[in-house]
Amino acid sequence: MNPEQLIEFLGVLEKLKCNTRHNWTTNGRQESVAEHSWRLAVLAMLMEEDFPELNMNKVIRMCLIHDWGEAVTGDIPAFIKTEADEEKEADAIETLLKNLPETISSGFLTMFKEMSDLTSDEAILVKALDKIETLIQHNESGSGAWLPLEYDLNLTYGNEVCGHFEKTQQLRDKVREHTLRIINEERREHRE
Template sequence: MNPKELIEFLKILEKLKCNTRHSWTTNKRQESVAEHSWRLAVLAMLMEPDFSDLDMNKVIRMCLIHDWGEAVTGDIPAFIKTENDVAVEEKATGALLEKLPDSLKAPLSSLFEELSLMQSKEARLVKSLDKIETLIQHNEAGTDTWLPLEYELNMTYGNEICDSFPQTKKLRDQVREDSRQLIMEEKRGNGK
């Protein structure tokens, strides 16, 4: 990419810093898509020793790019996202990838396709960690930021995909226990 093209592409991706997610941070502001993607990649990097049989470079790259379409579409929370929303986001991702030179377009398109198909261990790990990072963020923000449906979601969201690996199952179990503790603390604080 020439410098002008690179800057123009980064300008599009900058929207990931601006587009907020349903999640809140500990200082009670909405989290950006970029912040989520960054911490997801860090989570994968920190778990690298637990997954020596996987291509963790690929996993981290998938983490960094998995929400690129949301630079165009914005974030739609998983609990209301429809198949049509997914298709629109995939189309937006495809349009972004078309802006790249072939030397980048081909490998990144391949990563997106692998993520979409969810057939590789790497793709399943990214999906598992994506769900876990979201739940960790919900817990960190506290129950005062949760919608009523999230009390149940924090117990069930991502359970099936997280069972794909013993390591993600164990982490998901801990996050669920952390959620349970938060709910119990809230009940005690409200005198219930």
């Protein structure tokens, strides 16, 4: 890849540092898409021993690229994202990858298709961990940053895909326990 192409492509991806998500950090600022993707990749890396049958290098790569379309579209929270939004993001990814040499873009396109269609255990794991990381961040920021609908959503979000693997189900259950603790503490504070 020539240096000019590389610099231009990184310039587009830089928007992932600027584009914020619905999540908040513990110090009260909105999380960037890049921060979410980074921590998702770290989560996958830390769980590598739990999935010896999977290609965890591929999983980590998928984690790092899974939100590239949001460099163009920005983040749309899952609870308001439509099929049209999904298509717009898929188009953004295709357009973005056209700026790369075919030898590089074809591999990324294959991974995006795999993630979109959930056709491999690696893609399913990325989807499950993506939802879990989001919920962990919600819990870390505390209920003061939650919308009313998130009290229920934080208890059910990702349940289906997390059940695919025993380890993600266990982690999802633990995150739900943390969510319930936050909700119960808030209720207790309101009664006092």
